[in-house]
Amino acid sequence: MPTNTIDQFTFEVNDEGFLTDRNQWSKELCEVLAELVGIEHLTPEHWATIEFMRDDSAKSGVTPTLRRMQTVGGFDVRELYQLFPGKPVKKMAYLSGLPKPVGCV
Amino acid sequence: MTGQYPNGYGHSMNKLVILGAGTAGTMLSNTLRRALDSDWSITVIDQDDNHQYQPGFLFVPFGKMAPKRLIRSRRGLIPDGVDFRQRAVAKVHPQRNLVELADGDEVEYDWLIIASGCTPRPEGMPGLTDDRVWQESAFDFYTLDGATKLRDAMSAFEGGRVLVHISEMPIKCPVAPLEFAFLADDYFRKRRIRHKVDITYVTPLDGAFTKPVASSKLGGLLEDRSIRVQTDFAVESVDPEQRTLNSYDGRALPFDLLVTVPVNMGAQFVIDSGLGDDLGYVPVDKHTLRADAHDNIFVVGDAANVPTSKAGAVAHFEVEMFTDNFLAAVQGKPLPNRFDGHANCFVEAGRGQALLLDFNYDTEPLTGVFPAPVFGPMKLLGLSRINHLGKLAFEHIYWNMLMKGRRLPVPTEMSMRGKVPAGEEN
Ligand SMILES: Cc1cc2nc3c(=O)[nH]c(=O)nc-3n(C[C@H](O)[C@H](O)[C@H](O)COP(=O)(O)OP(=O)(O)OC[C@H]3O[C@@H](n4cnc5c(N)ncnc54)[C@H](O)[C@@H]3O)c2cc1C
Numbered sequence: 001m002p003t004n005t006i007d008q009f010t011f012e013v014n015d016e017g018f019l020t021d022r023n024q025w026s027k028e029l030c031e032v033l034a035e036l037v038g039i040e041h042l043t044p045e046h047w048a049t050i051e052f053m054r055d056d057s058a059k060s061g062v063t064p065t066l067r068r069m070q071t072v073g074g075f076d077v078r079e080l081y082q083l084f085p086g087k088p089v090k091k092m093a094y095l096s097g098l099p100k101p102v103g104c105v
Numbered sequence: 106m107t108g109q110y111p112n113g114y115g116h117s118m119n120k121l122v123i124l125g126a127g128t129a130g131t132m133l134s135n136t137l138r139r140a141l142d143s144d145w146s147i148t149v150i151d152q153d154d155n156h157q158y159q160p161g162f163l164f165v166p167f168g169k170m171a172p173k174r175l176i177r178s179r180r181g182l183i184p185d186g187v188d189f190r191q192r193a194v195a196k197v198h199p200q201r202n203l204v205e206l207a208d209g210d211e212v213e214y215d216w217l218i219i220a221s222g223c224t225p226r227p228e229g230m231p232g233l234t235d236d237r238v239w240q241e242s243a244f245d246f247y248t249l250d251g252a253t254k255l256r257d258a259m260s261a262f263e264g265g266r267v268l269v270h271i272s273e274m275p276i277k278c279p280v281a282p283l284e285f286a287f288l289a290d291d292y293f294r295k296r297r298i299r300h301k302v303d304i305t306y307v308t309p310l311d312g313a314f315t316k317p318v319a320s321s322k323l324g325g326l327l328e329d330r331s332i333r334v335q336t337d338f339a340v341e342s343v344d345p346e347q348r349t350l351n352s353y354d355g356r357a358l359p360f361d362l363l364v365t366v367p368v369n370m371g372a373q374f375v376i377d378s379g380l381g382d383d384l385g386y387v388p389v390d391k392h393t394l395r396a397d398a399h400d401n402i403f404v405v406g407d408a409a410n411v412p413t414s415k416a417g418a419v420a421h422f423e424v425e426m427f428t429d430n431f432l433a434a435v436q437g438k439p440l441p442n443r444f445d446g447h448a449n450c451f452v453e454a455g456r457g458q459a460l461l462l463d464f465n466y467d468t469e470p471l472t473g474v475f476p477a478p479v480f481g482p483m484k485l486l487g488l489s490r491i492n493h494l495g496k497l498a499f500e501h502i503y504w505n506m507l508m509k510g511r512r513l514p515v516p517t518e519m520s521m522r523g524k525v526p527a528g529e530e531n
Contacts, residue, residue: 066339067273068383077341081353087337 006032018099022054025097037091039084046083046095049075053096063093063101119145119435122204122214124194125372126151126179128159128507129406129420130220134187135510136428147186148212150204152193154179157249158503160417163281163453165252166364167292168260172253182508194221197378199399215401216435219380219387221372222407223277223415224248229368230272232343242348243363246285247277258362259292264301265361268350271308272340274315275384276369277407277415280462282306283313283323284453285364290330291455305333307350307358312336318469319462326454326488369415371408386410391466392443393430394423403431413446413466421507422447451496459492 004013009032011024019025030050034042042050052073056064066089069075077088084091093100121137123130126149134149141147156179164170183189193207197217204212225247227233233243244255269286276282286306293299306313306327312320313327313334327334339353349357350365370376371385380387380398387404388397391411396402405427406420413419426442433440446466451459 065383071383077339077353081339086354 006036014099016100018094019097020099022057022097025054030095030097033095037084037094039091039095043083045079049073049080049083049092050096053092053098057096057098063089063096063098065089065101120213120215121145121147121218122212122216123147123149123218123220124197124204124374125149125220125222125406125408126183126189127156127220127222127406128417129222129408129424130218131156131179131182131508132421132424132510133218133220133405133427134183135508136424137431138184138186139510140428140432143186146188148188148190148214149183150190150192150194150206150212151179152191154191156182156508158500159247160278160499160503162246162249162252163284163288165249166246166255166259166285167288168256172249175249177504194372194374195377196374197380197402199378199380199402202401216431217399217402219375219396219402219404219408220406221375223369223371223386225251225276225367226370227365227367229370230340230343230365232345233365233367235343235345237345238343238348238363242361243343243365245365245367247281247366247369255364259289262302262362264298266303266359267305267362268358268360268364269304269306270338270340270350270363270365271310272366273309273368275415276366278450279315279414280323280450280452282308282364282366283327286327286332287330287455288453289364290332303333304331305335305358307335307338307340309338309340310336316462316464316469319464322460323452330455369407375408382410391446393440394427394444395434395440403427403434411444411446414448414450416448416450417503417507418450419446419448424510425512451492451499453493453496454488457490457493458488459496460488461492461495 002013002015004011009029011029012020014020031042039046049069053064056068056072064073066077069080070077080088090100123133126134130149130151134147138147155176158175161170161175165172180189194204195207196205198205202214204214206212225245227245233239240254244251244258246252246255267289269282269289271282283306286304289304290299293302313323314320324334335358338356341351341353343350343363349359350363351357371381371387375381375387376385382388387409389395389404389409389411390397394403394405394409396404405423407415423444426444430440430442448465449461449463451461453459
């Protein structure tokens with residue numbers, strides 16, 4: 001498993017750069033990762049999604065899907081696309097220190 | 106026989122109830138009736154008496170299989186000694202070991218197997234079922250009715266933009282939409298109007314299939330057939346006025362014919378009983394299929410949330426490992442077998458060819474020769490005529506071997522013999 005070091009942070013990642021251990025995540029690391037995906041400043045709206053992702057996955061063991069963000073988290077999918085342009089779920093998972101949600105088989 | 110009678114020794118019979126007499130429920134009825142003693146009653150409940158061969162739905166729109174040919178009586182496939190009831194299930198009450206039927210009757214169980222599959226839910230996409238488009242220019246082929254109406258629309262189609270679309274994963278038989286695109290290419294070519302038809306494959310995934318290696322092979326095949334691809338398409342709605350398919354990131358794809366696979370969800374009674382996840386699939390242990398929340402409930406086939414393909418072939422592999430496990434479970438013993446997620450499927454590629462994919466929870470699709478003496482060797486992941494014949498032979502095998510619970514000459518657990526992990530050839 002590759003190890004990544006950015007600034008003072010050291011963490012294990014998979015070959016797509018996603019953290020493999022959610023316990024190596026911190027808010028400070030999250031801010032650094034956000035810049036890497038083109039988000040300069042994490043607003044309270046960004047943080048709300050990241051907190052939901054971390055809480056929900058801590059209970060369920062899996063990264064929530066876009067549908068779950070909408071039905072259980074109560075987020076508006078359009079807004080998620082504005083907050084995390086392009087591929088919101090992947091970006092949210094990445095920033096939350098979680099695996100990319102399984103698109104399933 | 107409802108199993109309420111004492112068996113002569115003062116205790117009542119053991120009652121097994123199976124919900125759903127589709128692919129999994131029928132196979133289970135056959136294998137478990139043979140495996141369980143006569144002090145077990147087995148009841149299987151389904152809402153109708155039409156067992157449909159769903160893999161055939163793919164061929165209906167192209168006029169290659171007549172709808173009627175795909176239906177048989179469920180009752181005729183259920184063995185003697187199993188009580189088949191044609192009723193709709195309304196709810197399960199796991200605390201009371203009770204199944205509530207839509208007509209208000211109740212059925213008690215000691216052990217319950219949920220085999221109620223999943224169905225497409227077109228009403229889940231805004232605009233799709235609008236009268237201006239639904240079954241006029243927008244169709245699904247995951248129901249026999251939809252496939253039949255699409256057949257008529259296909260034969261009247263004279264050219265324009267065709268979208269072949271998956272809304273959201275998981276769907277049953279995840280390769281079926283790709284196969285549809287390949288067969289459509291073939292169909293329009295034979296009708297000599299291919300040059301007037303623009304086919305685009307639209308997927309929420311970042312490639313043609315969920316497993317990377319198969320995705321790149323299948324993606325190459327789409328390109329060969331001049332089928333365009335739109336990836337990462339998170340669908341928001343259908344605009345019935347403009348006839349476009351719209352995504353959350355602002356794409357609007359115009360269509361003259363939309364062939365969509367709506368979100369597939371578990372049975373409504375599963376959701377109403379609080380037994381399902383967001384999409385109505387029952388959370389289970391992926392190796393034993395035992396419901397996480399209830400020790401005396403197992404879930405076999407598409408109804409479970411296991412992370413492998415939802416397919417008849419998978420249900421078959423599950424049933425093979427399940428019987429011994431069930432016998433152990435009812436005696437309170439540890440379960441001997443572990444399901445490895447084994448899936449294999451023929452991918453119809455049009456032009457009389459097909460490929461075969463074989464994978465499990467941990468292994469990427471394999472290449473090599475499939476060890477199945479009845480069909481002769483088939484190349485895994487390779488394009489061949491013989492695979493195409495294998496796909497067609499599946500119908501016969503389905504009714505005559507699978508449903509009767511006979512063993513297939515294919516190992517349940519994935520064997521690595523004669524196979525090379527894809528991407529590692531030469
Ligand atoms: C277009 C298409 C192509 C496919 N191609 C392939 C293929 O090539 N190879 C392959 O292996 N698989 C294929 N499949 C998938 C395969 O058909 C399914 O995975 C398989 O049938 C699942 O079996 P099951 O028993 O879990 O569900 P089903 O066979 O769907 O059975 C579920 C049963 O539960 C019953 N039920 C549901 N709710 C209730 C209720 N409330 N009360 C009473 N009864 C209820 C239903 O009536 C149904 O009979 C394809 C599917 C489709 C749609």
